Amino acid sequence: MVLLSLVAFIFIVAFQPKTEGNEVLTKEQLGEKLFFDPILSxxxxISCASxxxxxxxxxDTAAFSIGDKGTKLPRNSPSLTNLSGRTDFFWDGRAASLEEQILGPLSAHDEMDLPIQEAVERLSKNEFYSTAFQKTFKTEVNNKNVLSAIAAFERTLETTDTPYDRFLDGDEKAMTEAAIRGRILFIGKGNCATCHSGEDFTADRFKSIGLFNGKDFTDSGRYKITSDSSHLGVFKIPGLRNVAVTAPYMHNAMFKxxxxxxxxxxTPDKFVKNSINRDLSLGSSLNLSDGEMNDIVAFLEALTDDRFKKNN
Structure with missing residues (x-):
């Protein structure tokens, strides 16, 4: 755990933009500085990068991230890569844009606990940010441009430099034989592509995969937002790009x-008994062999962008 923290710290320091005092930052660069700056908690x-x-x-490598006050948060922190084309955010889909999503952790009491107006006031009193916002947005710090800057940075986190993408471009040796077999299983027998489709492997929909039974597993997911009983245990389908480096998995981090x-x-019934509202596509075993499951994992690993492979 100490080693992981050290690696993360080194990467964060290296990732931060180097800017001179008189340089005019792009909106994305300004958002990047804010993303890594604990001034927003x-x-x-903590910062967003924490x-x-x-x-x-x-x-996050931790099952549940730790907020500004040392509080353990209730759901696993998902990846922020490849979100520019998404239509819903958070596990329960309660935000409809990246800008709206940023407001969530910023103002949440157990997370950063800094409502947007307080964030604006703090940044306005900071000499660097006060000047930077004037140069970048031609106006003083305000609610809109703070959210706009961070969202602009997050929209740059698109990743396509993977073995899978090179394979699609015609490099037949880009993926291992196991990954090639896994891709066929992912689309076919494994039925994974029903939910994980498209360029980023998400249908931008919500599904219940059976991780709610009201007893051992009590997070009701989207139901908390809509109060619609058909949404009990329903969660946003995440994209799968870079999934091999984002363990642990699921909203409750139950899989390592x-x-x-x-x-x-x-075989979902072996893990969760008496699931409520589980999707019909998971009504019975997929009958995958050990080798077939390994092949699917190999394919999922082939969705990792090279920049993350090199740092893990």
Whole structure:
């Protein structure tokens, strides 16, 4: 754990933009500085990068991130890569844009606990940020441009430099034989592509995969937002790019490895008894062999951008 923290710290320091005092930052560069700066948490104890670590595809290696006051948060922090095309944010889909999403952790009492107006006031009193916002936005710090800057940075976190992408471009040796077999299984027998489709491997929909039974597993997911009983246990389908470096998995971090995830989908009843509202596509075992499950994992690993491979 100490080693992981050290790696993350080194990566964060290296990732931060180097700027001169008189340089005019782009909106994305300004958002990047804000993303890594603990000035945006009430006690200045954490930054956005504390829970979304660059070396791990902007996810967290901990099951549950720690907020500004040392409070353990209730859900696993997802990756922030490849979000520019998404239509819903958070596990329960309660935000409809990256800008709206940023407001969530910023103002949440157990997270950064710095409502946007307080953040604006703090940044306005900071000589660097006061000047930087004037230069970048031609106006003083305000609610809109703070959120706009951070969202602009997050929209740059698109990743396509993977073995899978090179394979699609015609490099037949870019993926291992196991990953090639895994891709066929992912699309076919494994039925994974039903939910994880498109360029970023998400259908931008919500599904219940059976991780709610009201007893052992009590997070009701999207139901908390909509109060619609059909949404009990329903969560946002995450994209799968860089998934191999974002463990642990699921909103409740119950799986430590991709192999465990695939095993769950293969035989969900072995993991969660009496699931409520589980999707019909998971009504029975997929009957995947050990070798087939390993091949699917190999394919998922081939979705890792090279920049994250090199840092892990």
């Amino acid at each position: 009430k006690g200045m104890a 829970c979304h670590i660059p070396a791990f595809a902007f996810a 490895t991709l192999r465990e995830v695939v095993e769950y989908y293969n």
